[in-house]
Amino acid sequence: MHQNITLPKIRLKKLNILIATLLLTFISCQKESDQLKPDSVLAKKIEAAFKSKSETVDLQKHTDFEWDSIVIFGPYSGMDNAELNLSNIQENLNLSNDGIHTIVFLKDNTSVKFVELSRLIGDFKDIKTQIPKEKATFLKTTPQIKLVSEE
Numbered sequence: 001m002h003q004n005i006t007l008p009k010i011r012l013k014k015l016n017i018l019i020a021t022l023l024l025t026f027i028s029c030q031k032e033s034d035q036l037k038p039d040s041v042l043a044k045k046i047e048a049a050f051k052s053k054s055e056t057v058d059l060q061k062h063t064d065f066e067w068d069s070i071v072i073f074g075p076y077s078g079m080d081n082a083e084l085n086l087s088n089i090q091e092n093l094n095l096s097n098d099g100i101h102t103i104v105f106l107k108d109n110t111s112v113k114f115v116e117l118s119r120l121i122g123d124f125k126d127i128k129t130q131i132p133k134e135k136a137t138f139l140k141t142t143p144q145i146k147l148v149s150e151e
Contacts, residue, residue, distance in 0.1 A: 035091040036114060043115040050121040050140060056148055059136040067105040067112055070136055074101050074127045084130070085110040
């Protein structure tokens with residue numbers, strides 16, 4: 001009779017350990033889900049604008065979300081701007097791909113969205129410089145893409 005009482009206690013301990021393990025796994029995976037992923041739909045839209053016949057591309061015209069500035073990262077450029085909060089993209093930010101530039105859209109110095117653009121559209125001149133939304137208009141030249149405000 002004494003054995004029947006301890007058997008459920010052992011099962012209960014195993015069940016508690018299983019529940020705790022599942023809960024910890026869920027919590028640890030939750031952090032990663034807070035990470036933004038590259039917006040491929042927006043990237044295609046922006047790339048199409050750069051491939052169009054227009055001489056300039058105004059990023060304001062191709063976005064439908066709130067942002068106040070951008071930062072462009074080229075291959076191997078690193079994220080060393082201490083004023084920016086890029087913690088919600090750092091897990092998915094690929095700065096070691098020679099074939100892409102990354103544009104990070106910011107709101108109050110915090111990343112809200114980012115896109116990876118093919119370097120086949122050109123190379124951005126203004127890498128790692130925070131650019132206000134109202135100045136995020138680019139002049140398409142070959143092989144560089146420059147800010148209109150620089151002309």
